[in-house]
Amino acid sequence: xxxxxxxxxxxxxxxxxxxxxxxxxxxxxxxxxxxxxxxxxxxxxxxxxxxxxxxxxxxxxxxxxxxxxxxxxxxxxxxxxxxxxxxxxxxxxxxxxxxxxxxxxxxxxxxxxxxxxxxxxxxxxxxxxxxxxxxxxxxxxxxxxxxxxxxxxxxxxxxxxxxxxxxxxxxxxxxxxxxxxxxxxxxxxxxxxxxxxxxxxxxxxxxxxxxxxxxxxxxxxxxxxxxxxxxxxxxxxxxxxxxxxxxx
Amino acid sequence: xxxxxxxxxxxxxxxxxxxxxxxxxxxxxxxxxxxxxxxxxxxxxxxxxxxxxxxxxxxxxxxxxxxxxxxxxxxxxxxxxxxxxxxxxxxxxxxxxxxxxxxxxxxxxxxxxxxxxxxxxxxxxxxxxxxxxxxxxxxxxxxxxxxxxxxxxxxxxxxxxxxxxxxxxxxxxxxx
Numbered sequence: 001x002x003x004x005x006x007x008x009x010x011x012x013x014x015x016x017x018x019x020x021x022x023x024x025x026x027x028x029x030x031x032x033x034x035x036x037x038x039x040x041x042x043x044x045x046x047x048x049x050x051x052x053x054x055x056x057x058x059x060x061x062x063x064x065x066x067x068x069x070x071x072x073x074x075x076x077x078x079x080x081x082x083x084x085x086x087x088x089x090x091x092x093x094x095x096x097x098x099x100x101x102x103x104x105x106x107x108x109x110x111x112x113x114x115x116x117x118x119x120x121x122x123x124x125x126x127x128x129x130x131x132x133x134x135x136x137x138x139x140x141x142x143x144x145x146x147x148x149x150x151x152x153x154x155x156x157x158x159x160x161x162x163x164x165x166x167x168x169x170x171x172x173x174x175x176x177x178x179x180x181x182x183x184x185x186x187x188x189x190x191x192x193x194x195x196x197x198x199x200x201x202x203x204x205x206x207x208x209x210x211x212x213x214x215x216x217x218x219x220x221x222x223x224x225x226x227x228x229x230x231x232x233x234x235x236x237x238x239x240x241x242x243x244x245x246x247x248x
Numbered sequence: 249x250x251x252x253x254x255x256x257x258x259x260x261x262x263x264x265x266x267x268x269x270x271x272x273x274x275x276x277x278x279x280x281x282x283x284x285x286x287x288x289x290x291x292x293x294x295x296x297x298x299x300x301x302x303x304x305x306x307x308x309x310x311x312x313x314x315x316x317x318x319x320x321x322x323x324x325x326x327x328x329x330x331x332x333x334x335x336x337x338x339x340x341x342x343x344x345x346x347x348x349x350x351x352x353x354x355x356x357x358x359x360x361x362x363x364x365x366x367x368x369x370x371x372x373x374x375x376x377x378x379x380x381x382x383x384x385x386x387x388x389x390x391x392x393x394x395x396x397x398x399x400x401x402x403x404x405x406x407x408x409x410x411x412x413x414x415x416x417x418x419x420x421x422x423x424x
Contacts, residue, residue: 014408017415022387024368033281037295038273041302045269048306049261 081178208233208240216245254318262309273302276319280326283388286372287330287380297333301326320395323385327399334377371418379414382407 211233218226230246252260252268254275260268280301285294304325312321372380378400385396397404 011408014412014415017419018386018411021415021418024364025387030278031282031285032278033298034295037299038277041299042270042273044299044303045261045273045306046266048309049264049266049269 208237212243212246216243219245255314258309258312258318259314262312269306272318276322279388279390280322283323283326283384284330286384286388287377288333289373293333297329301329304329317395319389320391320399323389323391323395324399327381327385330381368418375414375417378402379410379417382410383414383418386411 211229215226215229215233218229230242233240234242252271254272257268257272261272281294281298284297284301285291288294288297301322305322308325312318372383375383382396382400382402385391385399391399393404393407396402396407400407402410
């Protein structure tokens, strides 16, 4: 056991000497640690593995459990949120509103609006709401949420009555709050969109009226360019009603 | 049934098998204790250091790599623990000669000449720290030269040299 690896005569002599010394040493020296010290060390060793073995050895199980709990909690939270259709419907309507506002003003409405610039964008917005209803863009249950937004912009007190059933239907305070926030955000977007559309409509009216005035001035001044201007106007606003002076 | 090696026992202990440690401890307790006791002399200090070494073994059970011999790992821990002790206990690096006589009487000791043992003990205690450490790693720990070199951080030739010097000094106490 105590032999030295033999690398030559020198090592062999060293090996022999050490063997002899070791033999004498071990015969004379049988000291051992006190029994109490043995017990102390063994107790420490046993406590170290018995106390923590389960936890340390199965640490990965705890990691997995934690991850599963997090995933479960997230899925519950996502499930409790308001349905996505609400958002999609809202944005769909917003998109259509913007598209619609870019279109040329309908003929039937032009005379009614003509000659008066809306004092408030809300007036035009209300008209657009009616357009939407007439076109039946909003149908079924989707219409309920959107209608609430549209009604709130005109009559907030009515919306208060309608919000209560939504909250009670959800049976959860947080989803109701989230839905309320969604409504408010959507409402702001719709208001902005409607204002933009009203502004566009107003500028179109002013533009058309200004052009007609110019054409009339040209005609009255005997300038023949009024014919070309009128053709251009009709091409641009085919449905816009012309004044009697220009009809012939 | 074939007896398990030290490495196997340590591996089992690291996995939570407490009785494996009991076996391992029984195999090494005497030699490790004497290795420490011969280095420091004082029994109380030796007891503290001895327990400290085993505590390090217990704490480091998961770091043990079974590819390296357990004995070498154990004595490396003991050696480093002693070096730390020497640094803390500066400049009292020498062994108290009187305390070396505090050995327990064993049944096999009757045949040993007390005077001869006294000489040997005193000469071991009088060795320079490095030579004494190297010698005790050899005769108590039973480490190979390469293992001693690894534990002490010296080259194999240095280990041999230290052993030769130590033996020359001790020969007189053995031969006389």
